[in-house]
Amino acid sequence: MEKTTIMLKIKNLKVNYGNFTALNIDKEIEIDEKEIIGVIGGNGAGKSTLIKALTNQVKYEGLLEKPKSVAVHLQENAYPTTVNCQTILEGLLKTSYPKNTKLIELVRFFDFEKNLKKKFSQLSGGQKQRLTIIMVLYQDAELTCFDEMSTGLDFETRSQLMRKIREWYADKEATLLLITHYFDELEHLAKKLLIIDKGRLIDFGNLNALFQKYVGYSAIVVDSEKKSDFDRYKVIKGEESKVAIACKDEDEQQAIADDLVKQGYKFMITNTNIELIYLNALADSDIAKKEVEA
Numbered sequence: 001m002e003k004t005t006i007m008l009k010i011k012n013l014k015v016n017y018g019n020f021t022a023l024n025i026d027k028e029i030e031i032d033e034k035e036i037i038g039v040i041g042g043n044g045a046g047k048s049t050l051i052k053a054l055t056n057q058v059k060y061e062g063l064l065e066k067p068k069s070v071a072v073h074l075q076e077n078a079y080p081t082t083v084n085c086q087t088i089l090e091g092l093l094k095t096s097y098p099k100n101t102k103l104i105e106l107v108r109f110f111d112f113e114k115n116l117k118k119k120f121s122q123l124s125g126g127q128k129q130r131l132t133i134i135m136v137l138y139q140d141a142e143l144t145c146f147d148e149m150s151t152g153l154d155f156e157t158r159s160q161l162m163r164k165i166r167e168w169y170a171d172k173e174a175t176l177l178l179i180t181h182y183f184d185e186l187e188h189l190a191k192k193l194l195i196i197d198k199g200r201l202i203d204f205g206n207l208n209a210l211f212q213k214y215v216g217y218s219a220i221v222v223d224s225e226k227k228s229d230f231d232r233y234k235v236i237k238g239e240e241s242k243v244a245i246a247c248k249d250e251d252e253q254q255a256i257a258d259d260l261v262k263q264g265y266k267f268m269i270t271n272t273n274i275e276l277i278y279l280n281a282l283a284d285s286d287i288a289k290k291e292v293e294a
Contacts, residue, residue: 008067008175022049029204038190044198045198073146081120089107093138133165165189176189187274207277233246238276253269
């Protein structure tokens, strides 16, 4: 059996800003090469602080073993506005576009050729993100971190961008950390999740295992806001405008689905919904915290 290489190891990692603890991962986490990890949490959870620790932008305590090459896509990037995109690429990457086959491949793959002569200020939000992504991927880093790369983009542009990322890495040996608050993006890319909240680690593990742990065998998401109508089922945390019902096995799933059909409800069945994992992991964590405090 081929031995896997640990690409990133974190243990008792803590970042403090004065008396405020911005990040506290109090367990050991190991991420293997070629893994794609989704990092999720609300605003102020510590996601960006983790990136800063990985790139030595902040002081930290604990163990953080990482590869020599780490590339980071940041939420915001400041580029010169008076020169065109080809000049930006050539200047920052220290190369000549017409002579660099690797850069030409990336530019063509992300459909960016028609934008090379445009100034950065003339680009749309999606085009600006593609420019940054091209420069990040050009580095061929052992570990690449994407920090909210699709923030502010419409659904269609987000979908196109994530499809391109998925296609690019389909046959690449790379380890990725994807930080995003768009859970649907991770369902098509990530195999594992790192869940943090208010600076503390909630859980880390395989997506399927986490779903079973916090949700169940599956969940039925009903188009209804009246949770009181479903008291006979195990209702769990979900979207505000819907009701999420946990199913312990296939038989229960079928029985509940048949019942809902008879009552005329519209619903969907899922066993991959990351939002359900996140919301119920936080709920379980809060309950456990209160029990400890009591």
